[in-house]
Amino acid sequence: xxxxxxxxxxxxxxxxxxxxxxxxxxxxxxxxxxxxxxxxxxxxxxxxxxxxxxxxxxxxxxxxxxxxxxxxxxxxxxxxxxxxxxxxxxxxxxxxxxxxxxxxxxxxxxxxxxxxxxxxxxxxxxxxxxxxxxxxxxxxxxxxxxxxxxxxxxxxxxxxxxxxxxxxxxxxxxxxxxxxxxxxxxxxxxxxxxxxxxxxxxxxxxxxxxxxxxxxxxxxxxxxxxxxxxxxxxxxxxxxxxxxxxxxxxxxxxxxxxxxxxxxxxxxxxxxxxxxxxxxxxxxxxxxxxxxxxxxxxxxxxxxxxxxxxxxxxxxxxxxxxxxx
Amino acid sequence: xxxxxxxxxxxxxxxxxxxxxxxxxxxxxxxxxxxxxxxxxxxxxxxxxxxxxxxxxxxxxxxxxxxxxxxxxxxxxxxxxxxxxxxxxxxxxxxxxxxxxxxxxxxxxxxxxxxxxxxxxxxxxxxxxxxxxxxxxxxxxxxxxxxxxxxxxxxxxxxxxxxxxxxxxxxxxxxxxxxxxxxxxxxxxxxxxxxxxxxxxxxxxxxxxxxxxxxxxxxxxxxxxxxxxxxxxxxxxxxxxxxxxxxxxxxxxxxxxxxxxxxxxxxxxxxxxxxxxxxxxxxxxxxxxxxxxxxxxxxxxxxxxxxxxxxxxxxxxxxxxxxxxxxxxxxxxxxxxx
Numbered sequence: 001x002x003x004x005x006x007x008x009x010x011x012x013x014x015x016x017x018x019x020x021x022x023x024x025x026x027x028x029x030x031x032x033x034x035x036x037x038x039x040x041x042x043x044x045x046x047x048x049x050x051x052x053x054x055x056x057x058x059x060x061x062x063x064x065x066x067x068x069x070x071x072x073x074x075x076x077x078x079x080x081x082x083x084x085x086x087x088x089x090x091x092x093x094x095x096x097x098x099x100x101x102x103x104x105x106x107x108x109x110x111x112x113x114x115x116x117x118x119x120x121x122x123x124x125x126x127x128x129x130x131x132x133x134x135x136x137x138x139x140x141x142x143x144x145x146x147x148x149x150x151x152x153x154x155x156x157x158x159x160x161x162x163x164x165x166x167x168x169x170x171x172x173x174x175x176x177x178x179x180x181x182x183x184x185x186x187x188x189x190x191x192x193x194x195x196x197x198x199x200x201x202x203x204x205x206x207x208x209x210x211x212x213x214x215x216x217x218x219x220x221x222x223x224x225x226x227x228x229x230x231x232x233x234x235x236x237x238x239x240x241x242x243x244x245x246x247x248x249x250x251x252x253x254x255x256x257x258x259x260x261x262x263x264x265x266x267x268x269x270x271x272x273x274x275x276x277x278x279x280x281x282x283x284x285x286x287x288x289x290x291x292x293x294x295x296x297x298x299x300x301x302x303x304x305x306x307x308x309x310x311x312x313x314x315x316x317x318x319x320x321x322x323x324x325x
Numbered sequence: 326x327x328x329x330x331x332x333x334x335x336x337x338x339x340x341x342x343x344x345x346x347x348x349x350x351x352x353x354x355x356x357x358x359x360x361x362x363x364x365x366x367x368x369x370x371x372x373x374x375x376x377x378x379x380x381x382x383x384x385x386x387x388x389x390x391x392x393x394x395x396x397x398x399x400x401x402x403x404x405x406x407x408x409x410x411x412x413x414x415x416x417x418x419x420x421x422x423x424x425x426x427x428x429x430x431x432x433x434x435x436x437x438x439x440x441x442x443x444x445x446x447x448x449x450x451x452x453x454x455x456x457x458x459x460x461x462x463x464x465x466x467x468x469x470x471x472x473x474x475x476x477x478x479x480x481x482x483x484x485x486x487x488x489x490x491x492x493x494x495x496x497x498x499x500x501x502x503x504x505x506x507x508x509x510x511x512x513x514x515x516x517x518x519x520x521x522x523x524x525x526x527x528x529x530x531x532x533x534x535x536x537x538x539x540x541x542x543x544x545x546x547x548x549x550x551x552x553x554x555x556x557x558x559x560x561x562x563x564x565x566x567x568x569x570x571x572x573x574x575x576x577x578x579x580x581x582x583x584x585x586x587x588x589x590x591x592x593x594x595x596x597x598x599x600x601x602x603x604x605x606x607x608x609x610x611x612x613x614x615x616x617x618x619x620x621x622x623x624x625x626x627x628x629x630x631x632x633x634x635x636x637x638x639x640x641x642x643x644x645x646x647x648x649x650x651x652x653x654x655x656x657x658x659x660x661x662x663x
């Protein structure tokens with residue numbers, strides 16, 4: 001039944017369509033909403049099957065219950081833009097074969113995810129998730145996605161979470177007033193100029209191997225960045241201030257982590273901590289000052305295989321003159 | 326000059342010691358010389374106000390050590406003269422943490438002002454540079470509500486400083502012609518970044534999770550690529566709140582997920598130019614212009630998914646405001662908003 005509707009709507013090129021609850025748009029065609037949609041009782045409220053272009057033209061899709069999902073994107077290469085989803089469980093699920101593009105989409109007042117990506121090669125640009133109860137943006141087994149100029153705010157759960165997701169790129173993504181800012185479990189992900197403010201827990205948690213965080217900012221967080229067990233994760237040119245626990249923690253089991261050219265200023269506990277069992281860590285050219293307990297700590301005897309060089313540090317453990325310098 | 330005469334002897338003694346200095350409460354460092362602290366200073370108590378005086382030109386490296394006033398109501402560090410370079414120290418439990426005064430042109434780097442009774446940093450003189458400093462929890466636990474950074478002098482430059490959990494504003498800029506770039510104001514009890522001084526230039530600053538508006542503007546300053554996100558409190562917290570501003574210019578700013586509107590122009594604000602702005606997912610409107618706010622322009626901006634209308638003009642037929650080439654869902658009145 002939906003297929004017939006899809007064919008009918010898809011047949012109209014660049015159609016200004018009154019999109020209705022329960023519709024399936026695509027594959028094929030261009031649609032532009034002419035009014036708000038819902039509140040919808042269907043679950044999902046709308047299905048979009050790429051390739052197709054859907055321009056919401058600023059209009060909003062709403063669910064009649066936060067038990068129901070908003071938009072499910074399937075197929076390949078859908079372009080979805082300029083709309084908002086409110087009052088749903090998961091606002092937008094990006095699945096199918098991937099390579100979809102979401103631009104200027106907003107998820108607000110939702111129970112579940114803002115954007116749940118389960119496919120590869122998608123692009124999320126200039127989008128926002130606000131006032132949510134679950135993870136704002138989650139990637140699950142989703143690789144090579146690009147998220148840029150996107151912001152999440154006032155979320156009860158984590159801001160952005162990557163699970164079993166690899167080689168994704170996040171650029172200029174921010175999280176304000178969230179539980180954790182960024183959680184990265186996967187390999188080869190890159191976070192560039194991302195920032196987090198006001199978390200209950202960590203600013204960023206990085207597991208997996210070969211992840212890169214560059215120019216990452218974390219202010220008023222519990223631990224700024226937690227480099228978990230993994231190989232070759234890097235943190236460069238970061239700025240961390242006012243952490244209530246640790247600025248940066250290189251966790252036991254981390255191998256070859258690199259912390260370089262970071263500013264870690266002011267916190268209620270420690271600045272940079274390399275935990276017992278972390279090996280081959282390079283801590284270089286950082287400024288670490290004004291922590292209430294210790295600025296720099298290496299829990300390994302004589303720093304083990306970790307190397308501390310050219311850092312500006314106030315207090316350290318082992319103390320000045322030792323291997324932390 | 327007479328004010329410092331009592332400390333001259335101390336200053337001369339310390340001047341002679343070129344590098345390491347055991348700085349004591351009430352000491353005067355400079356003018357002249359270069360000092361590196363070797364221990365914490367204080368607690369400095371009643372009768373020693375400020376705890377430490379630095380008179381430029383002079384270089385003072387606190388090497389991570391701390392000045393502590395033990396909540397005795399005295400100021401921490403007073404910087405006088407001209408061209409002092411002060412770095413790597415912290416000031417805690419004083420009245421005002423660091424007062425930057427004198428003839429100005431001082432450089433303050435990697436200093437922290439924490440848990441002072443009033444403001445963290447007060448910049449009274451002109452032409453100073455503050456970089457990578459942190460103000461946290463100032464004016465929060467006393468009867469005084471303090472700012473993280475209060476700037477009353479002119480032509481000061483603040484770059485990549487942080488201001489968090491202060492009892493009042495993160496940054497309060499009253500001085501004229503100041504430049505703020507890459508600073509972050511988060512979780513302050515009032516406004517994140519407040520601009521009252523004329524002709525300021527603000528660029529790429531961030532205000533997040535403050536209890537009042539992210540940016541509050543009463544000046545004709547310019548704002549470029551600012552981010553205001555998740556501000557939320559007991560009073561309505563907007564992303565950008567213009568109140569009394571005449572001729573402010575806001576370009577490429579992003580306001581997302583704020584409790585109030587993304588951009589709110591109160592009736593006393595006029596002649597604002599908002600270009601290529603982004604307002605997404607705010608609880609109230611994306612851009613809201615109150616009745617009486619006139620001669621504004623809102624061009625090339627995007628407002629989607631806001632709780633009320635995306636673009637709002639309270640003036641009949643939009644009066645003298647120009648709305649053009651904006652991307653939005655709902656507008657009120659729709660007839661005059663493009």
